Amino acid sequence: MGGALLSFLLSYPEFILAAACFLAFAAIRRARDSRRLAAPVPVSWPVVGMLPFVVGHLGRLLDAAAAALPELGCTFMFRGPWLVGADFLVTCDPAVFRHCLVANFAGYDKGRDFAEMFDVVGDGLLVADAASWAAKRHLAASVFTSAAFRAFVLSTVERQTRRLLVPFLDHAGGGGGGGGVVELEDVFMRYSLDVSYTVAFAADLDSLSVASAAEPFPPFGEATRVTGEAVLFRHIAPAGWWKLMRWLNVGVERRLADAKAVLDxxxxxxxxxxxxxxxxxxxxxxxxLSMYMASPIDPAMSDQTLRDAAVGFMFAAKDLIAAALTWLFYMICTHPHVEAKILDELRSLHVAAGDARDAAPMVFDADELRxxxxxxxxxxxxxxxxxxxxFEEKEAVGDDVLPGGTAVRKGTRVVFCLYAMARAEGIWGGDCREFRPERWLTGSGGGKVRQEPSYKFAAFNAGPRSCLGKDLGLSNIKVAAAAIVYNFTVELVAGHVVEPKDSVVLHTKNGLMVRVKRRETA
Ligand code: HEM
Incomplete structure (x- = not known):
């Protein structure tokens, strides 16, 4: 049947030409109609699909998706170039998040493609599916929820904040009366590497120490950075392309192979x-590593399982914490009234504690910050x-129908766009683009922190696959942020533009250049 159709089309090329013209005219009409919308939306062109939209918005894809998705009813099928199998469904609809990540959890896997793109974590929890995932999750949960491990993480966070982060900023800010300029995202990447390295291996890497901060990243840290870049490349490049590069061992694939060798x-x-x-x-x-080696759940754990757990942990925690701290300080720098309120709160905590630790600098621990x-x-x-x-991504295990009626075929990749969800007025209200911590507090005088369903606030994922380190991660961010706000003033360097990078982890394009100065009235 397929062969007969092909020989018919080859005998009458005018049919191919006519069909292409028809599709092109239809696309031109859709492109013209789309100009009447509030934001540009992707149009599917013959042969290249929606690729022109991606090319036209390179470097600001997240914002383009955030503007287009509400115009398209919050869910749409992205059409890649013909014959490459690069179509995927994109959504920022909380009902679809809930359906795929919570209610029909078994119907959506990470999938083999994702596991291959992220093969640096081996066969670990982050890429596992079905029964293999359930077993690994059970083991990981026993470690991450154990009182001993949690206490070790929190004491490590406080210790590295006190011995690395604060002295480093003190040193950086000592440059004259006006303070000193630092690239804060790099500081947070080093700090976060130091914390997670100690948590994983009970040893200090000290990539943020005053002495070594001018040095390049240590090889282990550099290997995790290169790996992050390569995983992003594998998300963007057609699969055949990066697989060929891997086979030839060239470019980013060669750097990835070297990085994996360092980690291993x-x-x-x-x-x-x-x-x-x-x-x-x-x-x-x-x-x-000690907790996994001593686990009664799998007393004969192989070296490879241990390696996958340790490397997976570094990827689960490190960059996500650094990115959150970077954006928090960008928000603090650009919203001085928020900084003032945080400072007031910290001062009242210090006074309430009535402790004798007046010798600056002050580092609050996770308990105090509760x-x-x-x-x-x-x-x-x-x-x-x-x-x-x-964004989060999954693959449909079988045919399915989403809330709202969109049909999903088995094998379809679904991309959940959290960045766009935060910017959808229908979901977070007319002030959704404003940075307003107050929206999280109950009552006018502050009070308690409001709970939002995880499928609406999915920063820690939703459903059975939710982040196992949410509380530890939040505590880490708060301990570091409190130490900085209490002891230092941080101002954005004039003229420095901060924008999100299109990336699997939300880094900035140009870093976060700030002027740091010791706060005189701390
Ligand atoms: C700001 C900090 C953090 C954020 C925003 C965050 C967010 C997330 C997200 C979105 C996932 C889902 C990943 C996916 O399935 O693709 C995840 C999974 C996970 N997170 Fe976190 N995380 C953070 C910190 C941490 C920390 C500090 C730990 C460990 C102490 C941790 C441990 C894990 C683990 C083990 C998983 C895998 C869960 C599974 O697949 O069953 N995370 N996290």
């Missing part, structure tokens, strides 16, 4: 070191507008 060498050596110790000391600590509801609201509002993972 380090983690396997660490595992071997620990295995060579006498039995009672093999695990013994409260760091991630009462800092305004700071908590500012962090949530940052993650609403600038979710560290701006």
């Amino acid at each position: 060498e380090f983690v396997y050596r660490e595992i071997a070191n620990r295995r060579s110790r006498p039995a009672p000391a093999v695990a013994g600590g409260d760091d991630l 009462a800092a509801t305004y700071l908590h609201a500012a962090v949530l509002e940052t993650l609403r507008l600038y979710p560290s993972a701006p």
